[in-house]
Amino acid sequence: MTSLLQAEIKQSRPFPSAAAEALLSILRTAAVLDHELADALKPFGITPTQHNVLRILRGAGQGGLCGREVAERMIASVPDVPRMLERLEAMHLISRERDPDDGRHVTARITPAGRQLLAKVTPELEVVQERRLGQLSKRTLTGIIEGLAAIREAR
């Protein structure tokens, strides 16, 4: 039998194992979704990574977060937090201020403009989510969530 993924990437040979197919499935699906989310965000001038930062800072509220804390909360690791925040600050979506208590920390906070952008962007992203995942049963979704959690947990 020929899997869907095999046809998608025009692979002639079947997968050697279910694990190999699952691994590629995850990478492929994420690439498809990420691409679609990036497209949806493009009109607003931000990338999925930047959107992720804004959501994190919105979640943090008035207290804000320092760079390291932002990095910990990111979906995908960002190895250059200072410049990423710098860019968002240049867009006036976040503000940065050195922590008076600990001069090593720079606290980042979302600005009203940042919140406003998030509010505009969210429905567009929900369109993507709904289109791609809306038809899946609760049971299927739970299966995916738990299966992937097991993968991330695995030693």
Next chain:
Amino acid sequence: MTSLLQAEIKQSRPFPSAAAEALLSILRTAAVLDHELADALKPFGITPTQHNVLRILRGAGQGGLCGREVAERMIASVPDVPRMLERLEAMHLISRERDPDDGRHVTARITPAGRQLLAKVTPELEVVQERRLGQLSKRTLTGIIEGLAAIREAR
């Protein structure tokens, strides 16, 4: 109840829906896996994307493939195939030659050095695969594969 993913990215609020959690799970898991694969490949001087190209060309055999065909088979879309192939050629892992029948096409083929590198690299990647996916039951793997296929198929 607090999900694992929620704790992982230190998110205080629960997910608004299973679809939202599944979406983030996929992106997060792929980021973790991609990072680990990249680490495993680093000693060999290639990226996951380049490894993907080599595997594609190995699959194509002596006939080779033109740039567009390579692009179609990639896991994640690469918007700059010519230069990607150029780099692999500079590493002597592939060869390129203009198709005499159709001067627009440039046929890329894997070189013996490329095959050799693939052979060395494969066991290292299998270590990652085994560590992350080895403990999952066949049933769980199938669930992931089918669930993700449904997402990619949707719409």
Next chain:
DNA sequence: TGACATTCCATGTTACAACACTTATCTTCC
């Protein structure tokens, strides 16, 4: 056969990712 559209590859430019290293501030321990 000559104009035109199409397909595929190449190139220029910009911005960002990745990595290594430096600087600044705080903590700890003598």
Next chain:
DNA sequence: GGAAGATAAGTGTTGTAACATGGAATGTCA
């Protein structure tokens, strides 16, 4: 209280991704 170590940011550099554009070769159709 001063020096060593730890922690967080910033910076410099390199390479690559992303986007737009251009150009060469082919196919099509009048």
